[in-house]
Amino acid sequence: MSIIKKKERGSLIVISGPSGVGKDTVVNEYVKTHDNAWISVSTTSRPMRPGDVEGETYNFVTTEEFERLIKEDYFLEYADYVDKYYGTPKKFINEKLEKGIDVFLVIEIQGAMKVKELIPDALFIFLLPPNLKTLKSRLKNRGTETKEKMIERFKAAYHEMNQVTKYNYVVISEELTETVKKIEAILISEKLRCDRIEEVYLNNEEEYMHEMLLEDKEMPNKILEVEE
Numbered sequence: 001m002s003i004i005k006k007k008e009r010g011s012l013i014v015i016s017g018p019s020g021v022g023k024d025t026v027v028n029e030y031v032k033t034h035d036n037a038w039i040s041v042s043t044t045s046r047p048m049r050p051g052d053v054e055g056e057t058y059n060f061v062t063t064e065e066f067e068r069l070i071k072e073d074y075f076l077e078y079a080d081y082v083d084k085y086y087g088t089p090k091k092f093i094n095e096k097l098e099k100g101i102d103v104f105l106v107i108e109i110q111g112a113m114k115v116k117e118l119i120p121d122a123l124f125i126f127l128l129p130p131n132l133k134t135l136k137s138r139l140k141n142r143g144t145e146t147k148e149k150m151i152e153r154f155k156a157a158y159h160e161m162n163q164v165t166k167y168n169y170v171v172i173s174e175e176l177t178e179t180v181k182k183i184e185a186i187l188i189s190e191k192l193r194c195d196r197i198e199e200v201y202l203n204n205e206e207e208y209m210h211e212m213l214l215e216d217k218e219m220p221n222k223i224l225e226v227e228e
């Protein structure tokens with residue numbers, strides 16, 4: 001039997017970072033290469049972009065539908081980002097965590113801070129680009145936004161990056177495998193935290209160990225004296 005019993009509940013991991021830093025790529029790669037990890041699919045009122053898949057990248061709804069869902073208390077958190085709604089549906093999250101599955105929320109900072117209020121022991125990780133030039137070219141090469149939208153996103157990114165210290169961990173997202181390894185390291189240490197311990201089974205063993213030591217013939221009665 002193990003000396004301790006730990007909570008087997010999954011971890012809730014919130015990943016934020018500026019548009020274009022590669023959050024989705026990093027989290028998708030992590031989930032592909034690790035068991036027991038799941039990415040929550042958000043709902044949004046933004047239009048679909050090339051590469052988007054309904055129900056996979058997002059659930060796409062109209063602004064009216066989104067506002068109806070807000071009233072129905074459907075979201076764990078939601079935010080208005082560059083004039084569009086984005087929200088995390090409540091359903092499934094607890095169920096997954098209970099089953100020991102790690103749940104990733106890839107969301108912007110306003111939403112992340114709401115999650116922090118609701119679930120302070122969630123893990124908050126911020127991804128930063130190696131520098132602003134890289135961010136600009138990643139955004140540009142994505143080719144999914146007009147110049148005007150790109151400028152808005154760049155401004156939002158600036159504002160977000162200034163608040164990095166509100167997170168528990170910061171990872172510079174440069175090379176994919178390295179970044180995934182860092183996320184893995186954070187999660188490994190998270191699972192080793194003492195506040196996951198539910199029970200320690202040491203107390204009843206003390207007398208037993210004492211007797212075992214007394215009876216152990218191989219143990220010397222006296223410590224050998226060392227000659228100077």
Ligand code: 5GP
Nearest residue numbers: 042043078079081086087088106107108111
């Ligand atoms: P994009 O339009 O590029 O897909 O997403 C814009 C921003 O919204 C990104 O920073 C993305 O992480 C964030 N986002 C995606 N889903 C959610 C969500 O459910 N809630 C919040 N607060 N932000 C989200």
